Amino acid sequence: MSVHIATDPGDDATVGTHPVTGAADQTTADPTTAAPATAPPAEPAPGPRQGRGAALVGSTLLAVGVALAAANLRPAVTSLASVLGDVRASLGATTAWTSLLTAVPTVCFGVAAFAAPWLGRRFGMARAVGASLVVLTLGLVLRVLDGPAVLLGGTFTACAGIAVCNVLIPVVVKESFPDKVGFLTGVYTAALAAGAAVGAALTPTLETVLGSWQLAAATWALLSTAALLVWSASARHGAAPAVAPAHGARPAAPARRTSVLRSPLAWVITVFFGLQSLLAYTVMGWLPQIMADSGVDRTTAGMLLAITMVLGVPVSLVVPPLATRWGSQSWLVVLLGSLSIAGILGLAIAPVAAPGLWVVLIGTGMCVFPLALVIISLRTATAADTANLSAMAQSIGYLISAAGPFAFGVLRDVTGAWTVSMYVLAGVLVALIALGVIAGRPRTL
Structure with a gap:
């Protein structure tokens, strides 16, 4: 959404797009050159202008760029998770270090997400997302070049690029495809789930073919490079029409001035987002190791994680459009949260009795993520509010969720088994359902 105020043709001032920045210049007539009493002829309104503040053009190619960028937002995490045992063994790492590695993505997502709205405003969505894909690619390559410290640093770097995309791409969807928010959100989250699944499923095979987990993990930089190329070709800022309001027309509503940090509903949504992220990254970080400790071989464990992720593809295509057609989304939260609890408890009580069923339940329940988006x-009523709430939910929410993977692994180390960790996770999901019921009620900030 864009607001432009007509100015003198020689004046380059504009009022940019979301969030609204700048102000129109006010011109005072020179008394020595005052016009006669009769009204002068109206000046032609300036034509449409291009600028970094304008929304990206919602083309089919941009939709492809959004989907391909989304496909890169999870392989950095799931690729390492599927070979975590080999990574730990080759580096001689401790359990505490491994727990820290699983927590790094969510910590980074939380910290870097604070900067995402500023980057979008300062450089424009096209450049901000493009630069983030560059950072992601560099991080994927750098993290396999040396030992444990470099791996942690490279993972943090890659996840910094992911964090910015996490916040800005949903804003691109709302701004550039306002009539297809549900559908494009479904495509975005389905691509995200597909990328996570492919990263988990193929990395063990790539390790076998290429001879090392380092080469297997670095291979995913090729996918992010492809996304960067498509994004560079598709992301174009559109025209921001500068049209003077008609005489007597009602002025546009002022931009929201109250911070979302003061909204109780925004905090409910933020904690809700944080708890669903806690579930997702705990599962992505530890599920293969849980399966391996239960006697499942490495390749099968990676495939089980891939099944968990790939279930998000069809479900993500259904949940967002369905959610937008109903006034309340609370019932969907209850349904998906209950499925996750059933899968976690099954995994805790009888992990090898029906592992396929448990991962199906967990994977379906994890589709609360597209619902959260x-x-x-x-x-939210405006794209500016969407960006601010998205940044708040993802920055603070991911910091909340960072405790999950780390505590999950440490608790296992203390108790000697995964059972207590999974019972605690099930309790967290009860809180997620309660908050989701509140967040799903129809109203705006």
Whole structure:
């Protein structure tokens, strides 16, 4: 959404797009050159202008760029998770270090997400997302070049690029495809789930073919490079029409001035987002190791994680459009949260009795993520509010979720088994459902 105020043709001032920045110049007539009493002829309104503040053009190619960028937002995590045992053995790492590695993505997502709205405003969505894909690619390559410290640093770097995309791409969807928010959110989250699944499923095979987990993990930089090329070709800022309001027309509503940090609903959504992220990254970080400790071989464990992720593809295509058609999304939260609890408890009580069923339940329940993104859009009235709430939910929410993977692994180390860790995770999901019921009620900030 864009607001432009007509100015003198020689004046380059504009009022940019979301969030609204700048102000129109006010011109005072020179008394020595005052016009006669009769009204002068109206000056032609300036034509449409291009600028970094304008929304990206919602083309088919941009939709492909959004999907391909989304496909790169999880392989950095799931690729390492699927070969975590080999990574730990080759580096001689401790359990505490391994727990820290699983927590790094969410910590980084939380910290870097604070800067995402500023980057979008300062450089424009096209450049901000493009630069983030560059950072992601460099991090994927750098992290396999040396030992444990470099691996942690490279993973943090890669996840910094992911964090910015996490915040800005949903804003691109709302701004550039306002009539297809549900559908494009579904495509975005389905691509994200597909990337996570492919990263988990193929990395063990790539390790076998290429001879090392380092080469297997670095291979995913090729996918991010492809996304960068498509994004560079598709992301174009559109025209921001500078049209003077008609005489007597009602002025546009002022931009929201109250910080979302003061909204109780925004905090409910933020903690809700944080708890669903805690579930997702705990599962992505530890599920293969849980399976391996239960006697499942490495390749099968990676495939089980891939199944968990790939279930998000069809479900993500259904949940967002369905959620936008209903006034309340609370019932969807209850349904998906209950499936996750059933899968976690099954994994805790009888992990090898029906592992396929447990991962199906967990994977389906984890589709509360696209629902959380839709709720962020539905609970906000403007793209500016969407960006601010998205940044708040993802920055603070990911910092909340960072405790999950780390505590999950440490608790296992203390108790000697995964059972207590999974019971605690099930309790967290009860809180997620309660908050989601509140967040899903139809209203806006």
